Amino acid sequence: MSSRLARLLVPALLPLILILAWWYASAGGSSIFFPPLSQILERFQELWLFALVPEHVVPSLQSILWGLGISIVLGVGLGVLLGLNGYVATAVNPVLQFLRYLPAVALLPLAIQLIGIGQEMRVTIIVLGALWPILLNTIDGVRGISPGLVDVARSNRLRPFDWIFRVVIPSASPQIFAGIRASLAVSVILMFASELLGASRGIGYFILEAQRQFSLPEMWSGMILLGIIGYALNVVLMAIEYFALAWHRKARI
Template sequence: MRRFLLRLVFVLTLPVVLLAVWWAASDSSTDVYWPPLRTILKTFPDVWTADRLRTDALPSILRLSAGYATAAVAGVALGTVIGSYRRVRAVCEPVLEFLRAVPPPVLVPVIMLFAGIGHTMKILVIAIGCVWPILLNTVEGVRAVDSVMAETARSYGVKGFARLRHVVLPSASPQIFAGLRQALSIGIILMVISEMFAASNGLGFTVVQFQRGFAIPDMWTGILVLGLLGFLLSVVFQLVERRVLGWYHGLRATTRRSR
């Protein structure tokens, strides 16, 4: 319990300090574009009612989930194949590096031509942007599978799907989760960008509408909602990561203690 409380204090200290600095710095502000934090917090419950969360926040979360899940499945599957076969990797790497260098927001107008302006376009934008860190980290993780472990599995006749499940993916999973973590932050950014183009709901759409209507405190509340969403998703991701990679974190802790 004590350890949990100490960890909670460490997690909350910096946000509390930043909020206090923001409050003090903006307390006497008369700039219409930089309202006091107390005004923003007072406006927050009036703007983000249960109905608005249902009509704007929920669609954004669903699009993010669909795009992120698509990118995760495609990135891990393709990365495993590319990382497992040297010839496939030699053929694909130049193309992958080229495509990775193209900023996903630039593709929004192109995707709109093929997918329209509905949910499909927004999900595709998120998926295309998120897939690269997952794919490339999976490739590197699969390539870095311990040679002794691979030879041992081969000696015992562990092949095919059994080798993939019990040797390759567990060994590459720390690297895969590193890619998944990077993709999560990219996905939130692309979720907002995609909703700024021909959208009728969503967090990105709502923030832009507030800005165009000069409802500046309302706009700042939307930014706070996006920050809270990113924080909550990060916490959920850490919980899942610690559960899935419990063996890995335990091994690292044992190694540190032995030193």
């Protein structure tokens, strides 16, 4: 019991210390760039619980969920196809690696030019960045499938559908999830960046606007919100992974 309590408390300790430090360091401060934390939190409560949620949070979350969702479908789909065809995967690998390291933000100006500044553009940019970790991890996972399972599948004459959806994808799922986690981080960054450049709603837009209007407590509250959203999305993903990969965790003990 005490060890479980400790496991909950220890990770919470440092954040608490940092928040307290911030609170006291900023309390009497006169710098307009670093307003007191109390003021930021006050503003946070006014704005984000939940007055501006529909206007700025919902579009941002939509962009991430669409972008990540499309990336997962495309990444896993293409990854399985490429992973099962070793030569093709080897052939396209250099191109994939190039695209992977080409920062998707670099495509923003082009995307705005081509697609405009609507949500489609932001989703497109997120997909262009978030696709690669999922795709490359899926290829890896699929290629790493145990030869024993390939034999089992062939000798049992599994249908291609069952082979892919009940053997190949589950077998690669630990790597696929690792890819999705990396892609989530990329998605949050790209959501933010695309809203800075081409949006009239969303958290990125809000933060930029607050800065332009010199409403620094508002700006800070937006930054905190962004951190909380990223953290929460990661917690959700970890929870899904925890259940989906229970077999993987337990099979190794």
